[in-house]
Amino acid sequence: MSNNSLIEVVAGVLYNQQGEFLLSSRPIGKPYAGYWEFAGGKVETGESRLAALQREFAEELGIEITAATPWLTKIHHYEHAHVHLHFYRITANQWHGQLTAREQQSWCWQQPGNLTVAPILPANAPILAALAIPTSMSGNLNTGFHSATPQQPALQILPYQPGIATTTVVYAPASQLQQLTKQHPTANIWAICHNHEQWLQAQTAAAIIWPVSSNEDIQLLLNLLQQHPSGVPVMALLEKSSQPTAQPDWITLGVHGIIQEQ
Numbered sequence: 001m002s003n004n005s006l007i008e009v010v011a012g013v014l015y016n017q018q019g020e021f022l023l024s025s026r027p028i029g030k031p032y033a034g035y036w037e038f039a040g041g042k043v044e045t046g047e048s049r050l051a052a053l054q055r056e057f058a059e060e061l062g063i064e065i066t067a068a069t070p071w072l073t074k075i076h077h078y079e080h081a082h083v084h085l086h087f088y089r090i091t092a093n094q095w096h097g098q099l100t101a102r103e104q105q106s107w108c109w110q111q112p113g114n115l116t117v118a119p120i121l122p123a124n125a126p127i128l129a130a131l132a133i134p135t136s137m138s139g140n141l142n143t144g145f146h147s148a149t150p151q152q153p154a155l156q157i158l159p160y161q162p163g164i165a166t167t168t169v170v171y172a173p174a175s176q177l178q179q180l181t182k183q184h185p186t187a188n189i190w191a192i193c194h195n196h197e198q199w200l201q202a203q204t205a206a207a208i209i210w211p212v213s214s215n216e217d218i219q220l221l222l223n224l225l226q227q228h229p230s231g232v233p234v235m236a237l238l239e240k241s242s243q244p245t246a247q248p249d250w251i252t253l254g255v256h257g258i259i260q261e262q
């Protein structure tokens, strides 16, 4: 199937001041009516993605979005349409107005990692899992990483080793991902990447870890985020030795979160 037959869709993960995000139910009359989704919809011809997001949030929820950060992208084939989904994050200070259900839909605030509504749109399950990944972590590649602030969902990830419990979240070099996934199909594996080839391999991982120790690492990551937006969340691992290097504004460039090396 050519890319031309893909329908471009934008969807926004809208946050409130408490760090909760918004889900809405799809109105009656649409495919998957009653399923929960992020507000959004199809990009119209000649419209930018941000403009589409602003229009959809105004039409569906009566609020104004002033900015949004590109986050994950995903292609999904439904029976009714083949969609290219572009997910954005919208922080509490990037929108204003009174939330109003303008399409007879329901909406509710949800905590990352603790969903209380069902069913959700089939394409959205990995997206909701990604939301439960903290945006701030610390640790090091030898011993593992953990959430850095108490407000974040708690998470610990450990280096992969044979025999480790499959309920543990682990990381391994991207080159080993395929083999490890075959051995442990249900495991939650993050992939460490340093280059373009590994970035593509890692698109089946639960998340990408991108170690940053030089300006070249930064440049390559920024190019990849631009040219091959990721379907899985990307964590920039800021190595101690890289601290004097000027850091870009990672989150607005599409990185999910930061891991500070300790």
Ligand SMILES: Nc1nc2c([nH]c(=O)n2[C@H]2C[C@H](O)[C@@H](COP(=O)(O)OP(=O)(O)OP(=O)(O)O)O2)c(=O)[nH]1
Residues within 6 Å of the ligand: 009, 010, 011, 030, 037, 038, 039, 040, 041, 042, 043, 076, 078, 081, 083, 085, 121, 122, 123, 124
């Ligand atoms: N809005 C939204 N759509 C999603 C999400 N996840 C997902 O797979 N989709 C799919 C469902 C639909 O096939 C497509 C969005 O199309 P839509 O029918 O909601 O778009 P729209 O509001 O522009 O609809 P319409 O004007 O054509 O009635 O993307 C999501 O989180 N939010």
